[in-house]
Amino acid sequence: MSRREPLVFEISGPGKKAFSLPPLDVPENRELLGSIQPREEIPGFPEISEPEVVRHFTRLSQTNFCVDTSFYPLGSCTMKYNPKVNEKVASLPGFLLSHPQAPVDLVQGNLELIKKLEELLCVVTGMSHFTLLPAAGAHGELTGMMIIRAALTRRGNPRKIVLIPDSAHGTNPSSAHICGYQVREIKSNEAGTIDLKDLERMMTEEVAALMVTNPNTLGIFEKDIHRVAEIVHDRGGLLYMDGANMNALIGKFRPGDHGVDVLHLNLHKTFATPHGGGGPGAGPVGVTSELEPFLPIPVIKREAGKLVLDENRPLSIGRVRSFYGNFLVVVKALAYILTLGAEGLKEVAEIAVLNANYIRKSLEGVYHLKYTSPSLHECVFSDKRQREKGVQNIDIAKRLIDYGLHPPTMSFPLIVHGALMIEPTETESKAELDAFIDAMLRIAREAEENPELLKKAPHRAYVRRLDETAAARNPVLRWKG
Amino acid sequence: MAYIPLSPADIEEMLRRIGVEKIDDLFGCLPEEIRWEGPLELPPPLTEPELVRYFEGLSAKNTYQQYASFLGAGAYQHFIPAVVDYLSSRGEFLTPYTPYQPEVSQGTLQIIFEYQTLICQLTGLDIANASLYEGATAAAEAVLMAERIKPRPRILVARSLHPQYRQVINTYIRNLQLELEEVAFDAESGRIDLDDLKKKISEDVAAFVFQSPNFFGAVEEPAEAVSLVHAKGGLAVAVIAEAVSLGLLPPPGSYGADIACGEGQSFGLPLSFGGPYLGFMACREEFLRQLPGRIAGQTKDAEGRTGYVLTLSTREQHIRREKATSNICTNQAWCALRAAIFLETLGPQGLREMAYQNLQKANYGLERLTSIPGVRRRFVGPIFNEFVVRLEKPVAEIGNKLIKSGLIAGYPLEKDYPELKDCLLVCITETHSKEIIDRLVQAVEEVFS
Numbered sequence: 007m008s009r010r011e012p013l014v015f016e017i018s019g020p021g022k023k024a025f026s027l028p029p030l031d032v033p034e035n036r037e038l039l040g041s042i043q044p045r046e047e048i049p050g051f052p053e054i055s056e057p058e059v060v061r062h063f064t065r066l067s068q069t070n071f072c073v074d075t076s077f078y079p080l081g082s083c084t085m086k087y088n089p090k091v092n093e094k095v096a097s098l099p100g101f102l103l104s105h106p107q108a109p110v111d112l113v114q115g116n117l118e119l120i121k122k123l124e125e126l127l128c129v130v131t132g133m134s135h136f137t138l139l140p141a142a143g144a145h146g147e148l149t150g151m152m153i154i155r156a157a158l159t160r161r162g163n164p165r166k167i168v169l170i171p172d173s174a175h176g177t178n179p180s181s182a183h184i185c186g187y188q189v190r191e192i193k194s195n196e197a198g199t200i201d202l203k204d205l206e207r208m209m210t211e212e213v214a215a216l217m218v219t220n221p222n223t224l225g226i227f228e229k230d231i232h233r234v235a236e237i238v239h240d241r242g243g244l245l246y247m248d249g250a251n252m253n254a255l256i257g258k259f260r261p262g263d264h265g266v267d268v269l270h271l272n273l274h275k276t277f278a279t280p281h282g283g284g285g286p287g288a289g290p291v292g293v294t295s296e297l298e299p300f301l302p303i304p305v306i307k308r309e310a311g312k313l314v315l316d317e318n319r320p321l322s323i324g325r326v327r328s329f330y331g332n333f334l335v336v337v338k339a340l341a342y343i344l345t346l347g348a349e350g351l352k353e354v355a356e357i358a359v360l361n362a363n364y365i366r367k368s369l370e371g372v373y374h375l376k377y378t379s380p381s382l383h384e385c386v387f388s389d390k391r392q393r394e395k396g397v398q399n400i401d402i403a404k405r406l407i408d409y410g411l412h413p414p415t416m417s418f419p420l421i422v423h424g425a426l427m428i429e430p431t432e433t434e435s436k437a438e439l440d441a442f443i444d445a446m447l448r449i450a451r452e453a454e455e456n457p458e459l460l461k462k463a464p465h466r467a468y469v470r471r472l473d474e475t476a477a478a479r480n481p482v483l484r485w486k487g
Numbered sequence: 488m489a490y491i492p493l494s495p496a497d498i499e500e501m502l503r504r505i506g507v508e509k510i511d512d513l514f515g516c517l518p519e520e521i522r523w524e525g526p527l528e529l530p531p532p533l534t535e536p537e538l539v540r541y542f543e544g545l546s547a548k549n550t551y552q553q554y555a556s557f558l559g560a561g562a563y564q565h566f567i568p569a570v571v572d573y574l575s576s577r578g579e580f581l582t583p584y585t586p587y588q589p590e591v592s593q594g595t596l597q598i599i600f601e602y603q604t605l606i607c608q609l610t611g612l613d614i615a616n617a618s619l620y621e622g623a624t625a626a627a628e629a630v631l632m633a634e635r636i637k638p639r640p641r642i643l644v645a646r647s648l649h650p651q652y653r654q655v656i657n658t659y660i661r662n663l664q665l666e667l668e669e670v671a672f673d674a675e676s677g678r679i680d681l682d683d684l685k686k687k688i689s690e691d692v693a694a695f696v697f698q699s700p701n702f703f704g705a706v707e708e709p710a711e712a713v714s715l716v717h718a719k720g721g722l723a724v725a726v727i728a729e730a731v732s733l734g735l736l737p738p739p740g741s742y743g744a745d746i747a748c749g750e751g752q753s754f755g756l757p758l759s760f761g762g763p764y765l766g767f768m769a770c771r772e773e774f775l776r777q778l779p780g781r782i783a784g785q786t787k788d789a790e791g792r793t794g795y796v797l798t799l800s801t802r803e804q805h806i807r808r809e810k811a812t813s814n815i816c817t818n819q820a821w822c823a824l825r826a827a828i829f830l831e832t833l834g835p836q837g838l839r840e841m842a843y844q845n846l847q848k849a850n851y852g853l854e855r856l857t858s859i860p861g862v863r864r865r866f867v868g869p870i871f872n873e874f875v876v877r878l879e880k881p882v883a884e885i886g887n888k889l890i891k892s893g894l895i896a897g898y899p900l901e902k903d904y905p906e907l908k909d910c911l912l913v914c915i916t917e918t919h920s921k922e923i924i925d926r927l928v929q930a931v932e933e934v935f936s
Contacts (some may be wrong), residue, residue, distance in 0.1 A: 010792060014601050014831050025568055025837040030844055031921040032851035039846070040869045042706055044735050049733040050608050051835040059570055059832050067579035067593035076591075083584050087490050091535050100546030105558045106761030107898050108551040109890070115548030116760045129528050141620035141762070142817040144804070155662055164594070164662075166536070180804035180814035184631070186662035189809045194674040198635050227516045258514060260523050274817065278490075282821025283595040284585035284617070284781065286763030293685035324658035328561060328651045328750075329761025330621040341542065347532030350488050355619030356510045357491050357498075363513055364501045404590065417805050435492035436501065462789065470789040474589070477648065477798040484604040485615050 013063045015485045018052040024059050050487055069468040070283070071412045077438045079365075080414035081384045081427025082175065082223055082273035084253045089345065092279070092338040101337055106179035110314055120330060121306050123340040124290075130343070130351065131249070132262025132320035133269055133292030137301045139331040143250055146270030146289025147181035147217075152246045152323040153293060154215050155185050155269055156300040158322065160173070165214035165243070173224055178217045178248060189213060194421055198224045198377035200234060209241045215267075219248040223419040223427070224377050225362060225384035235265025244268065253431065254359055254383035255354030267294050277339035288335040302326045343374055357432035358383045362440060363433055365428055368443040372450045376422050383431075389424035392453040397460050399424040402449055404471055407464040409445035413422045439483040495600035550934045552881045553893070555923050557852075559873045559914025560702070560898040561622065561649050562761065563753045565841065566918055571828045580824055585781070585817065589796040590788075595820065596795035599783035602827040609733040610747040611740025612769035617781035617797075618823040619766030619815065622750025623655035626696060626726050628813055629748045629768060630656050631663075633694035633722040633879045635777045635812065641692045645679050645703035647672040649728050650827070656696070670695070675704040677741050677866030677875065679712050690719050697750075698726040703912065704873025705866055706736060706848070711741040717780055722746060730754050730767070731916075732871045734835075734842035739769075746770040755829030756822055765822035767849075776802060779813030781820075797874050844917040845872035848924065852915045855928040861935040862891055873914045875900065875907065885934055 054062070071078065078085035093292040095104075096359045104113050124136040140146035150169070158164045168182040179189040190208060200218065209216070216238050220228045228234065238245045244267040255261075261269050272277050274287035281287065293301065303322050304315040346354065359382050366375070367384035374390035378461045389399040403413030403426070415427040430439060452459050464471065493501075498510070507513060514522070533541060556564070574580070579594060586592030586599075599617045606615035619625040630642055642660065644653055646669045656666055669679040679697055688695065695716045699707035713723040725739035727749035737846055739747035751765035752758075770778060776799075784798035804811040833841065850874040857864045858875055865875035876886055882899045889896045897913035904910070915924060 011597070013597070013604075015604065023834050023836055024570070024655070024832045026836070027566070027837070027840050027917055029801050029843060031557060032848050032924070034776070035744035035850060038850050038869060039706065042708060042869055045737055045839075048608050048734070048835045051605070051838075052831050053834045053836070054831060056570060056832070059828065060574065061600070062831070063580075063828060064577070066503055066597055067574075067577045068592040070579040070583050071591035072579050073582040073590075074929060080582065080584050080587070082784075085584055088582055089490060091538060093581075095539060095542035098542055098546035099552055100549035102757045102759055103552040104549050104760045105551060105556060105564070105758045107558045107560045108556070108895070109886075111762065112551040112554070112895075113549050115545040118546050118548065126529060132523075140805050141624070142815070144814045144816045145620060145624070148814055152658065152662070157723055176804035176806070176808045176811070177814050179809035180807075180811045183811075184659070184814055186664075197614040214767075229516055229518055232518075232521060257527055258523055259517055259521065260815040263523070264521050268714075270627055272817075280821075281594070281817070282581055282819075283583045283824065284820030285818050286816040286822060291536070291695040323656040324661070325623070326653055326658055327655060327762075328649070328764075330716045332762040334763060341538055342535050344541065345535075345538055346488065346490075348527040348529045348534055351527065351529070353491060356513075357493060357669045359513045360493075360498065360505075360510055361503055363505050367505045380513070382513075382516070389828075397796055403588065407588070407591055412525040412591060415587075417587070420555075433490050435493065436497040438492075464590050468593050469590055469792055469794040472589045472788050472796050473786045474796050474798065477784040477796045478801070481798060482785040483775075483782055483798075484600070484607050 011062065013485050014052045014062055015050060015487065017058060018054055020053055022053045022055045023057040061303065065294060074310055076410060076412050077434060077442055078412040079414050079428045079430050079442065080251060080412060081429040084429060084431055085223050086278055086431035087433035088278055088280040092341040095341050096334045096337040102198060107128040114313055117306050119340060120336060123336055126343050127271065127292060128291055130256055131292050132260030134295040135298045135301060136290050138288065138290045138336050139302050139326055140289040140291055141291040141327055142285060142287040143272045144177040144181055144271060145195060146229055146291045147177055147248065147324050150246055150268040150270050150291045151181055151185040153300045154246060157297050157320065158214055165212055167213045169208055169213055169216045171218060171338045172421050173222050174217065174219055175223060175418060182217065189229050197227045199228050202230055205234065209243065209278060211241060213241065213243050215244045215246050217246040217248060218313060219251060220318055221251045221382045222387050226248050226377065226379045227243060227382055232264055239265065250275060254355055256355050257348065258355050266289055273339040278342045279335045279338040281370060281373050286332045286335055288332045298299050346396045348434045354432050361430040361432060361434060364439055365430055365443060369446055372447060384427055384429035386419065386422050387426040393424060395453050395457045396455045397453040398485065399426050401460040401463060402426065405449050405460045405463040406445060411442055411445055494745060521855050554895045555849050555893060555926065556895040557897045557913045557915060557927060558895055560912055561651065561750065562758055563729055564758060564916055564918050565731060565753050567755050567757065570832055574828050575821065575825045580821065585859065586801055589794065593794060598824050598827050602823045603783060603829060605830050606767050606769050609738060610769040611738030612747055613772035615769040616778050617783055618819040619768055619780055620819060621762060621764040622728055622779045623652040623764045625748040625766030625768055626652045626914055627656045627657055629724045629746045630694060632698060632777050633746065633780060634665060635722060636695040637722055639691045639693040641902050642667050642689055643670050643692055643695040644676040645670050645697035647677060647694060647703060648698045648726060649702050652726065676868040677703040678707050681711060681854035684712055684715055686839055688715050688719050692719060692721045692918060694722040696726060697730055700729060700732055700857060703866055704870040705876045706871055708870045725843060729871065731845060733840050735846060736871065751826050754826035756825055763819055763822050765819050765826055766804035777812055780815050780818055811881040841917050842889045848917065849874060849915040852913065852924045856931060859932050859935055862931060872916055873912055875910050875912055877910050882909060888934050889930055893928055894927055
């Protein structure tokens with residue numbers, strides 16, 4: 007793949023077209039817009055034929071790494087295999103063609119499906135109620151924090167501060183901020199978990215909630231979660247759990263049984279819906295029964311033998327998006343749970359943890375491991391040793407591309423300088439894991455012997471290393487001709 | 488289990504390498520007293536044929552698709568060319584993550600860059616982001632963005648903005664010490680009531696948010712409203728809930744909008760009971776640093792070849808944390824891909840023709856329906872593909888009768904607009920043949936005769 011696929015605008019030619027509608031079958035009236043001048047042209051808009059459309063997008067697709075072709079150990083993203091039957095059932099006409107404003111009597115199948123997934127997610131997590139409305143994990147965080155704020159306001163004081171561990175994903179502080187809260191960081195201890203003493207000190211009557219990711223972004227289980235919940239609750243706060251990493255825990259730990267008041271899940275991670283190159287995802291939010299009145303509208307409920315929409319909920323935080331969430335993502339996640347069942351889900355957690363530990367064990371000693379507490383679904387190495395030769399995590403990552411492998415996550419956790427966060431998931435064979443391990447070991451040797459090779463990587467990709475600094479310094483964000 | 492490619496022998500060997508006896512030993516970090524020991528009470532697992540049958544059953548419980556429907560109100564039935572489904576279902580598009588590693592994501596990134604360009608061309612604005620969740624949250628993000636640019640305490644929204652969009656804006660700002668106020672619609676035209684806007688606009692208004700075509704289908708001529716807002720130093724936010732209209736109607740940039748945002752579902756996304764859809768946003772270049780969400784930009788590789796990366800991430804949560812322009816991370820990239828395929832397939836002529844047929848057919852339907860005694864046009868002035876009719880019999884009663892004839896006549900406005908309780912919002916697109924429109928007209932005629 008050496009030829010660059012041009013931009014569509016560069017292959018456009020006036021008069022080419024790929025689509026026609028049947029002739030207008032109603033009498034034409036040219037006076038319909040009154041004084042409004044219809045636009046005669048859309049400057050620069052591309053004109054191409056159908057074969058060109060197909061080649062353009064097919065060729066572009068071939069430059070992407072994806073789960074269907076490659077090992078994709080992007081930590082905290084849970085890039086597991088996306089079952090194909092789920093795509094098939096999500097494209098059934100009853101789902102695909104139904105209008106979100108349809109009278110509820112005509113879409114009972116959809117409502118039953120949503121209700122069903124809400125109930126099964128309660129079983130999996132131990133939460134009392136779920137809303138499937140949020141469109142992504144961060145949207146779930148925002149919804150969850152709004153619920154917490156509404157509940158505390160109802161108790162008399164919304165409070166001012168949200169505590170977030172320094173290992174957290176960046177969306178946590180951002181979501182809390184949009185909810186009107188100030189964010190205070192809690193330091194991790196040497197084990198990589200929340201420092202209980204620090205929490206005791208910081209958990210004042212001004213603190214609304216603690217947002218905790220469990221297992222955290224180091225792949226370490228917050229084993230004191232019970233005690234954490236007690237401390238937070240004793241001072242009148244609520245406990246939010248970011249469930250982005252639930253893949254490690256399904257069938258093993260139910261957050262709702264252990265003091266978690268609000269939990270969000272990522273259906274596009276744990277529940278195997280495809281990530282689509284950056285969405286659509288879905289970020290369902292589970293709450294305790296105490297917080298149920300604050301759920302966003304609409305809430306689906308049973309009434310006289312059928313499912314109806316309840317929008318008359320005076321304590322609700324309100325509407326967080328239009329209609330019913332990313333419905334087709336919900337269909338796929340339900341299909342996944344129904345396929346796996348209880349044993350299958352537990353096996354997911356077990357094998358995900360086995361695979362991560364296999365990689366950890368195989369690379370330990372070659373790559374530096376800052377936190378040595380046991381790993382669950384992911385392990386976080388750093389470039390500390392390779393940096394002695396001037397090689398950074400990004401160089402290691404780019405070199406992995408030459409081996410046909412997707413790099414791990416590097417942008418967080420911020421508490422590990424030069425992080426390499428590796429999450430293999432449960433859907434990789436031993437051969438794939440071994441190939442990755444082998445590549446990482448070779449790269450470590452290359453870092454010793456020929457650091458320049460890494461710093462200039464990738465050598466065998468569709469493009470060489472791209473200049474991200476230049477892109478930000480002189481932004482070119484659209485084609486201008 | 489089918490999705491786990493490890494044999495028992497593999498597992499044994501891996502456990503040996505790790506140095507533990509059984510998988511359970513790896514969960515030693517979960518204190519026993521909090522571990523879930525029992526099986527989850529889930530239904531027994533289904534095989535693929537059983538699963539398909541189960542979902543076919545649920546799909547069949549939806550009867551909506553058996554009706555001829557004239558519903559719009561924020562979600563629109565449009566034709567989707569076969570290439571959109573064909574290309575977007577490729578695993579290379581469906582199964583990658585957000586393109587954090589540009590060297591192995593050039594396809595996704597170049598398509599976002601093309602999509603951003605298409606949105607700029609359609610809206611007549613300078614820059615666009617890579618997508619937001621859907622129309623209502625896009626409008627809410629636009630309000631937050633406007634407030635960052637103009638830190639003022641009041642936000643005005645047109646009452647003719649989609650009711651769910653108004654509700655979502657309200658949810659988003661209620662914890663941020665911002666005051667939300669509605670601007671009435673003109674009782675005759677259904678458009679922005681300029682007198683009311685004049686009364687409410689002031690130097691403490693950060694933004695005025697309006698929709699065109701508005702929720703009633705009326706095409707606004709927003710230039711005057713926009714200059715009223717600008718005269719007080721506020722920002723004009725144009726919401727487009729029916730994106731196909733951009734193929735024919737003047738773009739937001741042409742009437743001075745500072746930010747344009749809305750719902751891109753009409754660009755190649757099936758109705759899907761409301762999602763996944765596509766929030767889009769474009770703005771003037773000077774607001775670049777306040778734009779929320781991902782943005783793709785052009786750059787060069789080490790050999791000087793053109794390539795694409797996610798850029799300006801210092802606006803974003805993973806760098807700026809609580810100071811970010813938005814908390815958004817995962818967006819709707821695959822939906823933006825479908826929009827790009829749709830738009831590049833239709834081209835300017837195809838999109839214009841689609842929009843033009845919407846305009847013609849909706850107006851044909853409007854004229855035919857309002858020729859029936861008992862059915863009156865509620866608002867005067869140009870419409871795009873939706874319009875409001877006032878019925879001289881109770882809307883629910885008419886609706887129920889038409890449903891028996893296999894027709895869903897439209898969206899009753901009473902729930903959102905008590906002042907329009909006898910009104911119905913009817914949507915007609917290029918997917919409605921003359922025959923179907925005539926069938927609706929005939930059925931309504933029968934109900935009124």
